[in-house]
Amino acid sequence: MSEEFLPFSRPLISRAAIDDVVTCLESGWITTGPRVAQFTEALKDYLSAPFVLPLSSATAGLHLTLLAMGIKPGDEVITTPMTFTATLNTIVLAGGKPVLVDIDPKTFNMDLNQLEDAITDKTRVIMPVHFAGLPVDLDHLYEIAERHGLRVIEDAAHAIGAEFKGKRIGAVGDTQVFSFHPTKNMTTGEGGCIATRDEAVAKKIGLLRFHGIDREAWNRYGKGGTQDYEVVMPGYKYNMMDIQAAIGLHQLRELDGFIARREELAERYQAALADWSQWTLPETPAYPHRHAWHIYTPLINPVSANMTRDEFMLAMKEKNIGTGLHYRAVHLYPYYRERFGFNLGDFPHAENVSERIVSLPLFPGMTDAEHDRVLDVMYSIFH
Template sequence: MADSEEAFLPFSRPTLSEEAIAEVVACLRSGWITTGPRVKQFEEALRSYVGAPYALALSSATAGLHLALAALGLMPGDEVITSPMTFAATLNTIVIAGGRPVLVDVEADGYNIDVAQVEAAITPRTRAIVPVHFAGVPVDLDPLYKLTRERNLRVIEDAAHAIGAVYKGRRIGSFGDTQVFSFHPNKNITTGEGGAVITTDERLAADIALTRFHGMDREAWNRFGKQGSAHYEIVAPGFKYNMMDMQAALGLHQLPALEDFIARRTMLAERYKERLADWPQWQLPAAPRYDHRPAWHLFAPLIDPEAAGMDRDRFMAEMKARNIGTAIHYRAAHLYPYYQDRYGYRAGDFPRAERISERIVSLPLFPAMTDADQDRVIAAMADVFAKA
C-alpha cells in the first residue's frame, strides 16, 4: 500500500465524526430508518442555525429546486433568470418545472450572476430569479431583492454551496425569499445525499411539505407508528423527495461542526491565496467588495493557459499523475448540447462565463486537509509548471 505521501489526495472528502457514525448505527438499530424523528430534529436544528421560519429536509438540493420551482405553477413560455456558471441541476429543474431558463452572464471579476445585468433580462414572462451563490460567495442580494420586490418576482436562491455564508452580517437563509441547500458529500455539511428548502413563505412551506411526499396530507410518514393514522388523503400529485432518518443522523452531527469546518476551509483558502499570490499561472478568486463571509465551499482559481504552458485539462491530468485530485465546477451551462438545441444558446453568448468555464479548477479543499497536504498540492503544481 502507498504511504501517506503517495496516497491519492482527493479534491474533497467529508469529515464524519465517530458520533455521527454512531448516530447512523443507532438509527439503523432503532427500527425506523426512513423519514421520522431524526429528520424533524434536523429540520429544527437547521431552522435555528439559519434563523428562518421554515426548513424542509429533502433527498437533494435538486429536489428542493424542483419543488420550489414547481410551486410557481409555471406556464409554457414563463421565464426564470439564472446564471450560466452553475451545475446543470439549476437549469434542469427550471425546465422540468415548465420554465424557460434565461441566462445572464456573470460579473466581470467574480463567478456570480451580474446583478446589474438582470434588469435588462426581465420580460413580461419572467416569473422568478435563481441566483447561485457560487463556491459559497454570496450574490449581491440587496440590489437583487430591491429589483425583484419592485417587479414582484420570486427569488429562489441556489444556495447549494452556501450554507454558513454571510451577506452583510446576515446568514444566507436568514432573510429574503427562498433558499436551497445541498448536503451532497462534497458540500460544507453532508447527509450523504440530501438538501433542504429554507423559506419565509408559509404557503410555499406547506406546499413543499405535501409535494415532497406523494401529496399526502398529515404526517403521513408516521402512519405505521403507534401514534400514526393508517389513513391519509392525497391532496396533490407529489414526488418522493423526502429525507431519511439515516441521512438526518449524519446531519444532526454535521451542522454543529459547520462553523469549525468553515473556519478550517477559510484558513486553507487564505493559505492558498498567500502561497499562490505571485504565480503568473493563476488568477485567484476575487472577493466581492461588499461585506460578506464566504463559506469557502470551493477554492477554484482560473488557470492562465499561456503562463502555465498548458490548458486546464492537461493541468488536471498532470496533478492526477502526481496523485492529487482536482475538479471542474463547472463548465458554463449554455455550452451543453441540450441547452443549445432547445434554446438556441451558442458559444460566445456569455463570454465571461465561458472564460471561467475553460479555466476554472477546484483545488483540494476540505476541513480535514492538513497544512502538509496543502504543501503537497502546491509542490506538485510547482513541479507541473516547471516541467511545462
C-alpha cells in the same frame, strides 16, 4: 512525500455521527421520522428561517420550489450559466424556460448590473447561485426583484453557513435551497433542504415531497398516528431519511468549524499563489460577507502556464492529486444549445471562466502537509 491519492474533496464524518447512524439503523425506524423532525428544528434555528423542509437533494429542492411557486409552460426563470446543470435542468423539468445572465468576471456570481436587461413580461423567478459559497449582493438582488414583482429562489447549494452583511444565507429573503451532497460544506450523504419565509410555498413543498399525501409516514405509522391519509395532488418521492438526518444533526453542529478550516486553507492558497503568473486568483467583493469556501477556484492563465486547464488537471492526476471542474458553462451543453438556441459567444465571461477554472483540493480534514503537497506538485508541473 506521500504518494497516496489526495482527492479534491473528502467529507469529515465524526465517530459520534457514525454511532448515531448505527443507533438509527438499530432503532427500527430508518426513513423519515423523529430524526428528520429534530434536524428540521436544528436547521430552522441555525438558518433563522421560519419554514425549513429537509429533502433528498438540492435538485429536489429547486424542482419543488419552482412547482410550488406555480411555474407554468412559457414562464421564464433567470439564472446563471456558471452553475451545475441541476439549476437549469430543474427549471426545464418544472416547465419553465431558463434565461441566462452572464457572470461578474471577478466573483463568478450573476452580474446584477445586467439582470434587468433579461427581465421580460414572462419572467416569474430570479434564481441566482451563491457561487463557491460567496453571497450574491442580496440588497441589490432583492431591490430589483421587488421593483419587478418577482420571486427569488437562491440556489444556495454551496452556501450553508455563508453570511451577507452579518446575516446567514437563509435568514433573509424569499426562498433558499441548500445541498448536503458529500462535497458540500456539510453532508447527509445525499440530501438538501429548502428554507422559506412563505408559508404557502412551505405547505405545498411539504405535500409535493411525499406523494401529495397530507401526512407523512411517521404520523401514519407512529404511536398515536393514524394510518389514514388523503391525496390532494400527485407528488414526488423527495423525502429525507432518518439515516441521513442522523449524520446531518452532527454535521450542522460542526459546520462553523468546517468553514473556519476551509477559510484558512483558501487563504493559504491565496497567499501562496499570489505571485504565480500561471493563475488568476478568486476575488471577493467589498460588501461585508462570510464566504463559505465550498470550493477554491482559481483560473489558469494558459499562456504563462504553457498548458490548458484540462492538461493541468491531467498532470495533477498523474501526480496523484485530484482536482474538480466547477463548472463548464451550462449553456454550451448540447441539450441547451439545441433546445434554447444558446451559442458560443452568448455569455463571454462565463465562457472564459468555463475554459480556465479548476477546483483545487479543499476540505475540512485537509492537513497543512497535504496543502503543501498540492503546492509542491503544482510548482513541479510548471517548472
